[in-house]
Amino acid sequence: MKILVTFKSVPENGAAEANTRVINPFDAIAVEEALRLRERGEAAEVAAVTIGEPAVEEQCRAALAMGADRCIRIDDARPLDPYAVARILKAVVDRESPGMVLMGKQAVDDDCGQTGQMLAGLLGWPQATFASRIALAAGRETAECTRETDAGLEVIEVRLPAVFTADLRLNEPRYVSLPGLVKARKKPIEVLTCAQLGVDARPRTALLAVAAPPQRAGGAVVASVDELVLKLREEAKVI
Amino acid sequence: MGRTLILMELDGRRVKRSSLHAVGFARRLGGDYVLLVIGHHLAEAATSLVGYGAETVLTADDPALAEPLADRYAQVVVEAARASRADVIVAAASTFSKDILPRAAALLDAAMLTDVVGLEPRDGQTVFNRPINAGSRIATVALEGPVRVLTVRASAFPVPDQAPAESPMGRLAVEADALPAGTRFVSRQQRTSTRPDLGEARVVVAGGRPLKDAATFEKLIGGLADVLGAAVGSTRAAVDAGMASNDLQIGQTGRVIAADLYIAAGISGSIQHLAGVKDCRVIVAINKDPEAPLVKAATYSLIGDLFQAVPELTEALKKRT
Ligand SMILES: Cc1cc2nc3c(=O)[nH]c(=O)nc-3n(C[C@H](O)[C@H](O)[C@H](O)COP(=O)(O)OP(=O)(O)OC[C@H]3O[C@@H](n4cnc5c(N)ncnc54)[C@H](O)[C@@H]3O)c2cc1C
Numbered sequence: 001m002k003i004l005v006t007f008k009s010v011p012e013n014g015a016a017e018a019n020t021r022v023i024n025p026f027d028a029i030a031v032e033e034a035l036r037l038r039e040r041g042e043a044a045e046v047a048a049v050t051i052g053e054p055a056v057e058e059q060c061r062a063a064l065a066m067g068a069d070r071c072i073r074i075d076d077a078r079p080l081d082p083y084a085v086a087r088i089l090k091a092v093v094d095r096e097s098p099g100m101v102l103m104g105k106q107a108v109d110d111d112c113g114q115t116g117q118m119l120a121g122l123l124g125w126p127q128a129t130f131a132s133r134i135a136l137a138a139g140r141e142t143a144e145c146t147r148e149t150d151a152g153l154e155v156i157e158v159r160l161p162a163v164f165t166a167d168l169r170l171n172e173p174r175y176v177s178l179p180g181l182v183k184a185r186k187k188p189i190e191v192l193t194c195a196q197l198g199v200d201a202r203p204r205t206a207l208l209a210v211a212a213p214p215q216r217a218g219g220a221v222v223a224s225v226d227e228l229v230l231k232l233r234e235e236a237k238v239i
Numbered sequence: 240m241g242r243t244l245i246l247m248e249l250d251g252r253r254v255k256r257s258s259l260h261a262v263g264f265a266r267r268l269g270g271d272y273v274l275l276v277i278g279h280h281l282a283e284a285a286t287s288l289v290g291y292g293a294e295t296v297l298t299a300d301d302p303a304l305a306e307p308l309a310d311r312y313a314q315v316v317v318e319a320a321r322a323s324r325a326d327v328i329v330a331a332a333s334t335f336s337k338d339i340l341p342r343a344a345a346l347l348d349a350a351m352l353t354d355v356v357g358l359e360p361r362d363g364q365t366v367f368n369r370p371i372n373a374g375s376r377i378a379t380v381a382l383e384g385p386v387r388v389l390t391v392r393a394s395a396f397p398v399p400d401q402a403p404a405e406s407p408m409g410r411l412a413v414e415a416d417a418l419p420a421g422t423r424f425v426s427r428q429q430r431t432s433t434r435p436d437l438g439e440a441r442v443v444v445a446g447g448r449p450l451k452d453a454a455t456f457e458k459l460i461g462g463l464a465d466v467l468g469a470a471v472g473s474t475r476a477a478v479d480a481g482m483a484s485n486d487l488q489i490g491q492t493g494r495v496i497a498a499d500l501y502i503a504a505g506i507s508g509s510i511q512h513l514a515g516v517k518d519c520r521v522i523v524a525i526n527k528d529p530e531a532p533l534v535k536a537a538t539y540s541l542i543g544d545l546f547q548a549v550p551e552l553t554e555a556l557k558k559r560t
């Protein structure tokens with residue numbers, strides 16, 4: 001089985017002012033899970049895919065250094081929205097025919113948390129979002145998956161092929177090692193365009209403005225528990 | 240004016256209060272709205288909704304919909320949107336709606352916005368506000384298309400008053416055999432806590448990494464929460480260390496809260512954590528480090544050892560009542 005794992009290059013901590021870019025942390029977890037499945041003999045190949053400008057090849061190298069077998073970069077510098085990304089990824093899935101697609105549950109810069117579910121919808125495949133455990137059944141026709149929901153942990157079984165989105169506790173991603181980096185230099189990064197894939201993925205959302213959120217008024221230090229209780233009761237009137 | 244379809248979320252047989260905030264969003268948007276409840280045994284939930292001024296309270300009731308499986312629910316949402324000719328589909332943001340609505344959006348060939356906190360008119364259309372970059376910036380975004388899909392932050396929109404007129408009920412025919420069958424529900428770890436839900440609590444008490452272990456966490460944080468009738472929350476560090484369950488993680492990638500009072504003990508206030516608590520009215524930080532970011536963001540800070548301060552606060556509040 002081939003696993004397709006998606007990753008987005010994001011500013012560190014999703015912060016607009018950060019000047020270091022990294023693999024979206026949830027995508028690093030997805031890559032790790034794919035590698036572990038391959039290492040357990042459940043998958044034969046891990047292909048990593050990203051959509052972005054040439055500069056994101058640094059994160060392509062990082063994914064390869066972690067252990068992905070090859071990388072595909074869809075060359076696109078437009079500000080895309082999740083639905084555009086999902087349509088492009090759909091074309092990549094059609095081309096690659098993976099048995100599983102592993103993704104992050106959200107990109108920490110835009111915090112949309114949509115792309116995996118959209119891709120699953122476009123493909124007509126089952127989805128297992130917010131996954132904290134993925135266990136393939138013998139024969140690899142289904143996978144049992146634990147999901148982190150607001151109401152607690154839920155277990156579902158999905159038929160493969162399916163789309164999975166990783167939550168924080170799925171695993172702890174490995175660090176990129178020096179030998180890994182050296183090896184990564186020899187691994188292929190295939191560059192494709194939307195035109196080559198035959199997809200028209202014009203974004204349907206437009207960012208019109210960004211503003212700072214209302215700032216919280218600076219706080220006061222209280223000297224004792226008694227003073228805190230008094231303030232909460234008399235001043236803030238919350239207890 | 241258009242029509243909004245609002246996907247309601249259930250907690251057992253009851254409608255979650257957060258879903259009523261989504262009704263508040265629809266009112267602000269204008270036009271009329273249809274409330275959609277999906278599941279099985281929906282009489283109680285549907286009846287509770289007739290006073291909210293909806294065009295229709297629509298139910299999709301079938302044993303095959305007893306559990307919220309995204310592939311099935313998304314298909315029902317799509318059918319309901321078509322049947323009711325809705326041009327906006329919305330739900331209160333939660334793991335339930337975030338699982339289902341993006342899939343439904345793709346099936347409707349529609350783009351989507353997550354966690355909308357505001358809307359404003361601009362050049363004859365409605366545009367939306369939503370937090371990005373871990374809540375450090377608010378984006379104004381236009382969403383185009385004949386159908387628009389959104390999740391909204393419950394705390395940003397009020398629950399509307401009930402109206403005396405009753406909405407009519409409608410049933411959406413469900414053909415169980417035509418629903419996707421690729422996903423099977425196996426089990427759910429039932430939450431046993433009787434404490435309020437984080438998303439709906441007026442008071443939240445949370446603890447971080449220094450709480451050591453689950454027993455200490457429960458004794459100190461749980462103990463303080465109980466005298467206040469509060470919900471319990473935690474940080475990623477505390478969840479990862481096994482002190483608190485996953486659904487208690489507050490932050491950018493966990494739950495977002497908007498409590499009247501938030502008390503954080505032994506929590507540094509990372510950018511990810513702050514993203515989930517910024518909208519609380521009063522924040523109290525109990526921390527031994529006066530430089531901790533949460534201390535800077537708090538309304539009141541108590542600088543000291545939480546192992547002393549938290550039991551002392553619990554006792555002081557017990558005496559009060
Ligand atoms: C992709 C990603 C997503 C994340 N999502 C989230 C999220 O949603 N929510 C979240 O919370 N975190 C999240 N994190 C983790 C986040 O970056 C921080 O690591 C985490 O919030 C820190 O938790 P903490 O405050 O409990 O621990 P620390 O940062 O270790 O802080 C502990 C605090 O306790 C104080 N302290 C220590 N001992 C005492 C004592 N005896 N008495 C009083 N004070 C004491 C210290 O001064 C310190 O301020 C995420 C991280 C990543 C990479």
Ligand SMILES: Nc1ncnc2c1ncn2[C@@H]1O[C@H](COP(=O)(O)O)[C@@H](O)[C@H]1O
Nearest residue numbers: 007008051103104106107112113114115
């Ligand atoms: N430009 C991109 N390239 C590749 N994968 C992406 C891209 N954008 C989003 N994704 C994937 O979709 C997931 C969810 O992203 P989002 O819906 O934007 O929060 C991410 O964790 C990635 O796995």
